[in-house]
Amino acid sequence: MKKQFKKILVIKMRFHGDMLLTTPVISSLKHQYPDAEIDVLLYQDTLPILSENSEINALYGMANKKSSGVSKACNFIKLLLTLRKNKYDLVVNLADQWMVSLLVRAIPAETKISHQFGHRDSKYWRNSFTHLTVPEGEHVVLNNLSVLKPLELKELKTNLTMSYTADDWKNIDQRLLDLGVHSSYVVIQPTARQIFKCWDDEKFSEVIDALQSRGYQVVLTSGPSKEDLECVNNIANGCQTKPVIELAGKTTFPELGALIAHAALFIGVDSAPMHIAAAVNTPIVCLFGATNHIFWRPWTDHAVQFWAGDYETMPPRDELDRNKKYLSIIPASDVIKATEKLLPMNIRSMMTRY
Known part of the structure; x- marks a missing residue:
C-alpha cells in the first residue's frame, strides 16, 4: 500500500503496560509518515503513561468498565463526534472490544486496518x-x-518509548534527596493487579536486606490502592533496615519512568513498571508465574527472568487459580544471586547519582 497518510488514529484499550507496548506501532507509523498527526484512543485511566510521548498528537480517553452506563454512553457519543470531525485517513486498530467496530464504521477514513481476532x-x-x-x-x-x-512499511521500529520531562526527573531527584537517597539505588515494584502475579512479601524483604547489606539503597514503588500500600508496608516492616517507601503510590507515570530510568536495577513482577524499565533500558530482574512468560517477557536484552514454570508445572490458562501465588515456588536466594550478577559488589555505596 503506497499511500501517504496525514491523519492517523491508533486504537488500543487495555491496561497501562499494554499501552506502553503499543509504542513501537506509533513509532513505526511516525517514521514512515513523519508529517502525519497520530492520535491514540485508549481508556481514560491509562492516558498518563503516554502523556509525554512526543510522537503522539492527541490522546482520547474512552470511559472504562467501572463507569456508569450513562457516563459510558455520553463519553462514547462525545468521542464519536470528535473523532468524526478529525477527518482521519488511516485507522489502525489493536483493540478487540465489540464497540470498536461501531466506532470505526462511523469514522470516515479511507483506510481502516485491524487484527482479525478469533x-x-x-x-x-x-x-x-x-x-x-x-x-x-x-x-x-x-x-x-x-x-x-x-501498509508494507519499509522499516518497523521495535523499541518501546516511555517519555518523561526534565521536570519529572528534577522533581523525583529532589524527593529522593529529601528522603536521604544519595547513592545508587534499586527500584522494587512488588505489586500487580492480580494476586497470581505476586511474590511473597517475606521474600522481597530478604532480597532487600541482601541489597542493602551490599550498599544499595532500595526504593519501593506501587499503585495508590490500599492493598498495594499495605503490601509495601508489610515488606518494609519485614526488613532489617527499612527501605524508602514514601514514593509508593505517590508518583505520576512520567515520574515513575524517570525514577526507574535513573535506577541501577529494577526488580518486579509482571506489571506495567516492568515494561517501563525495559523501555528506559534499566537492567531488570523479573518474576513470572502462571502467565505466558515468552509473550509478555520484558522487551530488552538486559533482563534476568524467573518463571515459576521452571520450578514446577504451571496450569493451563483455563485452569488458572487467580487467588494463588504461583511465584511462591521461586526462592529468594535465586533472585539474590541474579542481583549479584547484574550489580557490582559493594563499590557503589559511596557513589552519588551525578
Missing part, C-alpha cells in the same frame, strides 16, 4: 475494516506490529 469472527466486524491481518509474533511487541502488514 472471538470477533463476524461479518459485521470484518466489514468494519478495509484490511484485516491475523496477529502473529512470539512477543506482544511483534504481535502488535503485525497489524501494520497491509
Whole structure:
C-alpha cells in the first residue's frame, strides 16, 4: 500500500503496560509518515503513561468498565463526534472490544486496518475494516506490529518509548534527596493487579536486606490502592533496615519512568513498571508465574527472568487459580544471586547519582 497518510488514529484499550507496548506501532507509523498527526484512543485511566510521548498528537480517553452506563454512553457519543470531525485517513486498530467496530464504521477514513481476532469472527466486524491481518509474533511487541502488514512499511521500529520531562526527573531527584537517597539505588515494584502475579512479601524483604547489606539503597514503588500500600508496608516492616517507601503510590507515570530510568536495577513482577524499565533500558530482574512468560517477557536484552514454570508445572490458562501465588515456588536466594550478577559488589555505596 503506497499511500501517504496525514491523519492517523491508533486504537488500543487495555491496561497501562499494554499501552506502553503499543509504542513501537506509533513509532513505526511516525517514521514512515513523519508529517502525519497520530492520535491514540485508549481508556481514560491509562492516558498518563503516554502523556509525554512526543510522537503522539492527541490522546482520547474512552470511559472504562467501572463507569456508569450513562457516563459510558455520553463519553462514547462525545468521542464519536470528535473523532468524526478529525477527518482521519488511516485507522489502525489493536483493540478487540465489540464497540470498536461501531466506532470505526462511523469514522470516515479511507483506510481502516485491524487484527482479525478469533472471538470477533463476524461479518459485521470484518466489514468494519478495509484490511484485516491475523496477529502473529512470539512477543506482544511483534504481535502488535503485525497489524501494520497491509501498509508494507519499509522499516518497523521495535523499541518501546516511555517519555518523561526534565521536570519529572528534577522533581523525583529532589524527593529522593529529601528522603536521604544519595547513592545508587534499586527500584522494587512488588505489586500487580492480580494476586497470581505476586511474590511473597517475606521474600522481597530478604532480597532487600541482601541489597542493602551490599550498599544499595532500595526504593519501593506501587499503585495508590490500599492493598498495594499495605503490601509495601508489610515488606518494609519485614526488613532489617527499612527501605524508602514514601514514593509508593505517590508518583505520576512520567515520574515513575524517570525514577526507574535513573535506577541501577529494577526488580518486579509482571506489571506495567516492568515494561517501563525495559523501555528506559534499566537492567531488570523479573518474576513470572502462571502467565505466558515468552509473550509478555520484558522487551530488552538486559533482563534476568524467573518463571515459576521452571520450578514446577504451571496450569493451563483455563485452569488458572487467580487467588494463588504461583511465584511462591521461586526462592529468594535465586533472585539474590541474579542481583549479584547484574550489580557490582559493594563499590557503589559511596557513589552519588551525578
